[in-house]
Amino acid sequence: MAYIVSPNPHIHASVSTKKLMLDVIIALCPAAIVSFLFYGLSEIAIMAVSVASCVVLEWAITKYLMKKPSTTGDLSAIVTGILLAMNLPPTCPLWVVFIGAVVAIAVTKMSFGGLGQNIWNPALVGRVFLLVSFPTYMTDWTVPAGFISNVDAFSGATLLGQVPILGALEADKLVNLKTLLHNVGGSAGEISALALLAGWVYLLVRKVIKPWITLSIFATVALVAGIFHFVDPAAYTGALFNLLTGGVILGACFMATDYVTSPMSSWGGVVYGIGIGFIVMMIRYFGSYPEGMSFAILLMNTAVPLINMKFHPRKYGRK
Amino acid sequence: MAKITFSIGGVHPDDAKLSRGCAIEVLPLPQTMYVSMAQHLGAPAKPIVAVGDKVKTGQVIAEPGGFISAFVHSPASGTVKSIGPRKDLAGNNVTHIEIAVEGDEWVEGVDLSDTLVTEIQEDRQAILDRIKACGVVGLGGATFPTHVKLNPAPGSVAECLILNGAECEPYLTSDFRIMLERTKEIVVGAAIMQKVLGGCRTVIGIEENKPEAIEAMKKAVAELPYKIEVLPLKKKYPQGGEKQLIQAVMHREVGSGGLPISVGAVVQNVATSLAVYEAVQKNKPLITNVLTVTGNCLPVEKQHNYLFRIGMPLSYIAEYAGGVPEAAGKLISGGPMMGRAIANLDAATVKGSSSILYLSAESTKRGQESLCIRCGRCSDACPMGLEPFLLHRLYKAGDVDGLEANAAQDCIECGCCLYSCPAYIPLLDRVRQAKGMAMAAIRARAAAKQAAKESKTK
Amino acid sequence: MNSIVIWTIVILAGLGLVLAVVLFFIAKTFKVEEDPRIEQIEKTLPGANCGGCGYAGCHAFADSAVKASDLSAHFCPVGGNEVMKKVSEILGFAVVEKAPQVAVLRCNGTCEARPAVNYYDGDKSCRVKAALYSGDTACPFGCLGCGDCVDVCEFGALSMDPATGLPVLDESKCVACGKCVKACPKKLIELRPKGPRGMREAVLCRNEDKGPVAKKACANACIGCGICVKTCTHEAISLENNLAYIDPAKCKLCRECEAVCPTGAIHGVNFPKELDKAAVKERVAKRNAAPAVANATVIPSEAKESKKEVSNG
Incomplete structure (x- = not known):
């Protein structure tokens, strides 16, 4: 009998990339189901196309271009697919979804060497690419027929899109506690803050992610919006409005916390979160895009190597 | 519950103390025993017997080969059959003295009775001499000669003696059993070491998953006339690591490359304390130790805690315990986190042997290595606050300066990084090499500095 | 429209000119004076930067060679004698062949x-x-x-x-x-x-265990039996720690050791003919059987013969 010999340790926490990704998928389920309920079959189709294209693209690239064993088994392509679908409007044509998947997987992820090597969050690069290339499709917020009817749905613009039309004071009034539960008229993933937060709590309980990045984004957004709103309520929307609209929750809970593109240390994560929160508010108040979460996260993704260089965990026995 | 523990990193493996209920049994003597000359940290011992010599149990058969080295004694009476290379558990050749066992006739002057001797009569130097003469080494894993550790360099003062009863490694129960069965002896041993160190604060740290041991120890301490504390610790691996235990108990951190005594700490294992007691109070050399036969593919009724003679082949003990279980995929000497895989079961036991652990192939086989996903779990787990993913990258790039700057040399090889890596990257395997590179660079620089200094004085 | 085109050309050309002048002066001011032979040597070297010579790379090698008083400590294993000859010529040193x-x-x-x-x-x-x-x-x-x-x-x-x-x-x-x-x-x-035309003999084993232990571990191990040492007529084989070693400087490539080795630990490569183990064994046995006095005269002729056999093939 040939026994195994290896260096220590001889046991493992039996955590694997696949299990972690599966947890992320589970955490995204509540928000995905909510989006299916409100946006119906068209949203299901977008999700299916997005996930399938991501997986097939990754499989094909590993097999035919990199000539390596396929990495689709780690489920990260599925996560990217779900996140991409959640960042698109429900009326997005399917061929646009496919292009988004190509940019996300082929350009942003695999060209850097695959999982763990990319600098930017693949789903977000996919979304931003589509936003810049196909602005008409990407800002068409017509609400398709869902399984639950929406009498008070806005069509044609998101809540953030209403700000220049109605003014900050009026827009603020549109946000109330009901928005927390469901806020129809935006990207699929932005409908229910509650569903997203439930998924985030699940990830925290399973110890998949640490809360610092998300909390620091929320805190910074609230603080910056609070100060500006206090100074001039007529010109600047308030903290609650900014927290609950335009993908701040989706971005802070699921996109900014992506392992690969976020800092390794907890303190680095806090700095990264503050950066995202600040940039998103600057874009919203002073930029030409009503939304800013994608750009803010991608900008801070770029800064992650610098943050990692500066922030290290406290070492034992060293000052 | 206990709240005391170290503050950086750490992991929580299932403690799986399956053999905790098995009382210590005494193993009968085999026909042949092989006594290794390299059973301790430092220079190997030098044999002082010749082939054909008759030896008695407890007789010195090898003497220290350097300042950091230890005496080795015969584990039984009989004839020296051969002195030569024999493969250790890693399959490498080490000089062993082979003894054909003929009986168990002890050398004179050893108190073999069970009576507890609580009065410490000898003075400091006599105690140290006795500990040295009896070949006592640290039994917590590193096997550092105890008399050297208890005799800090002039100028350094011991402020706290910490007795390590954490036994944070899963599966192992030998320390737990001796804490239950030889409680008072351990306390007396601690008192002896306390006396040697000048009567400093003495703490026995025990993890909370061993409540029986904590209770027994508290009772023994209360009954005996010494000033010793029993400190329950929160369960967390690697609590038994010297640096971690010092931080948990004293809230002080040993600087990089420094010794525990630099912060006034001396850490000794409970098993070492027992060996010190037997050496000083009974004049009994270190020829026995307790070892656990356990594993996740071994039914509990087949698990044992054995009092073995140092030099019994591992295979003999395994056979006596009922043979290697069929489901075993890996054999380990020591715990599952820091133990060494046994490549050669015929190897002889040494002073530091603490277990024969059988793990099933499924539970121990490593997963397929994949790409790092930068989750940071390794650096969250590292009890030294290092960043294994970074050290891994620097090692691959051959950047020795970077390794040193990121403290690769501080690694204690506890295995937490690899234990928690979801991509199954053999982090510790490589960080250990990286540590070697960083240490070599530091040593080379120190040597060059020394040489420059010498040439200047000339 | 026309003026825009002209202005573009003028500005770009002017910019290029100004930058070229700046670059020229920078290059002139910051130029590091170096022994011109270094560059010369570097050009002759293979440029693999492998470090096989013991220096950090080809430039470091050239830099050190220029400062050296002879070339005994410098040899480029990649370029070999040919390159070293050129290097020696550049520096005016005697050629050291390896x-x-x-x-x-x-x-x-x-x-x-x-x-x-x-x-x-x-x-x-x-x-x-x-x-x-x-x-x-x-x-x-x-x-x-x-x-x-x-x-x-x-x-x-x-x-x-x-x-x-x-x-x-x-x-x-x-x-x-x-x-x-x-x-x-x-x-x-x-x-x-x-070796000549790549022909060489070596003991392909480093096992220092005693014969039976080594043999049990590996069928091809050198078991330290010493038969090769006894057979070798050129005193090329030494036996230490149960392990034979062929000194390449003394080996005459007669391949007798290879034939008599009981485990096949000795290997010869690039020989034109396959080794007829049985024939060589017979020859060795005959020689050993001959009276001790005669041995002294027999051996050289046998050795010569075997050498001839090699060169003929």
Whole structure:
């Protein structure tokens, strides 16, 4: 009998990339189901196309271009697919979804060497690419027929899109506690803050992610919006409005916390979160895009190597 | 519950103390025993017997080969059959003295009775001499000669003696059993070491998953006339690591490359304390130790805690315990986190042997290595606050300066990084090499500095 | 419209001119004065920057060679004698010739001859494996088969043979830079003279265990029996720690040792003819049977004969 010999340790926490990704998928389920309920079959189709294209693209690239064993088994392509679908409007044509998947997987992820090597969050690069290339499709917020009817749905613009039309004071009034539960008229993933937060709590309980990045984004957004709103309520929307609209929750809970593109240390994560929160508010108040979460996260993704260089965990026995 | 523990990193493996209920049994003597000359940290011992010599149990058969080295004694009476290379558990050749066992006739002057001797009569130097003469080494894993550790360099003062009863490694129960069965002896041993160190604060740290041991120890301490504390610790691996235990108990951190005594700490294992007691109070050399036969593919009724003679082949003990279980995929000497895989079961036991652990192939086989996903779990787990993913990258790039700057040399090889890596990257395997590179660079620089200094004085 | 085009051309051309002048002065001011011979030598060197010479790279080699008083400490294994001749000419030193060398793996413990006795599950690296234990076979001296030597070879001369579990050398690519020698934790690779037309003999084993132990671990091991030492008429073979070693400087390539070796630990390569073991054995036996007095006269002629046989083939 040939026994195994290896260096220590001889046991493992039996955590694997696949299990972690599966947890992320589970955490995204509540928000995905909510989006299916409100946006119906068209949203299901977008999700299916997005996930399938991501997986097939990754499989094909590993097999035919990199000539390596396929990495689709780690489920990260599925996560990217779900996140991409959640960042698109429900009326997005399917061929646009496919292009988004190509940019996300082929350009942003695999060209850097695959999982763990990319600098930017693949789903977000996919979304931003589509936003810049196909602005008409990407800002068409017509609400398709869902399984639950929406009498008070806005069509044609998101809540953030209403700000220049109605003014900050009026827009603020549109946000109330009901928005927390469901806020129809935006990207699929932005409908229910509650569903997203439930998924985030699940990830925290399973110890998949640490809360610092998300909390620091929320805190910074609230603080910056609070100060500006206090100074001039007529010109600047308030903290609650900014927290609950335009993908701040989706971005802070699921996109900014992506392992690969976020800092390794907890303190680095806090700095990264503050950066995202600040940039998103600057874009919203002073930029030409009503939304800013994608750009803010991608900008801070770029800064992650610098943050990692500066922030290290406290070492034992060293000052 | 206990709240005391170290503050950086750490992991929580299932403690799986399956053999905790098995009382210590005494193993009968085999026909042949092989006594290794390299059973301790430092220079190997030098044999002082010749082939054909008759030896008695407890007789010195090898003497220290350097300042950091230890005496080795015969584990039984009989004839020296051969002195030569024999493969250790890693399959490498080490000089062993082979003894054909003929009986168990002890050398004179050893108190073999069970009576507890609580009065410490000898003075400091006599105690140290006795500990040295009896070949006592640290039994917590590193096997550092105890008399050297208890005799800090002039100028350094011991402020706290910490007795390590954490036994944070899963599966192992030998320390737990001796804490239950030889409680008072351990306390007396601690008192002896306390006396040697000048009567400093003495703490026995025990993890909370061993409540029986904590209770027994508290009772023994209360009954005996010494000033010793029993400190329950929160369960967390690697609590038994010297640096971690010092931080948990004293809230002080040993600087990089420094010794525990630099912060006034001396850490000794409970098993070492027992060996010190037997050496000083009974004049009994270190020829026995307790070892656990356990594993996740071994039914509990087949698990044992054995009092073995140092030099019994591992295979003999395994056979006596009922043979290697069929489901075993890996054999380990020591715990599952820091133990060494046994490549050669015929190897002889040494002073530091603490277990024969059988793990099933499924539970121990490593997963397929994949790409790092930068989750940071390794650096969250590292009890030294290092960043294994970074050290891994620097090692691959051959950047020795970077390794040193990121403290690769501080690694204690506890295995937490690899234990928690979801991509199954053999982090510790490589960080250990990286540590070697960083240490070599530091040593080379120190040597060059020394040489420059010498040439200047000339 | 026209003026825009003209202005663009003028501005760009002007910019180019100004920058060129700036660059020229910068290059002039910051130019590092260097011995011109360094550049000359560097040009003759292969430029592989492999470090086989013991210097950090080709430039470091050239820099050091210029300052040296002779070339005894400088040899480019990649370029060989040809390049060194040119370097010597540049520097005006006497030409120092070195016999071309090649890396030789001193282990022939194939998977078949040396079966695995355990299963290694750690990092696939010889360094890591060697630090842990003696290896997955019963031989604690032999090749670990993780290919650290293959990884360090910058010339693609080494590759792992999955059938034997040992690295194989492509002699035409090996430049004897010695990187593999340093990479092998078991010190199994030796740089040996390439030999006339590549012909050479070596004991491909480093097992220092006693005969029976070595034999049990590996069918191809040197068991330290000493038959080769007794057979060799050129005193080229020494036996130390149960291990034979052929001194390449003394070996006359008669291949008698290879024929008599009971385990096949001695290997000859690049010989034009296949070794007829039986015939050589017979010849050796006959010689040994001859009276001791006659031995002295018989041996040289036999040796000469065997030498002739080689050169004829």
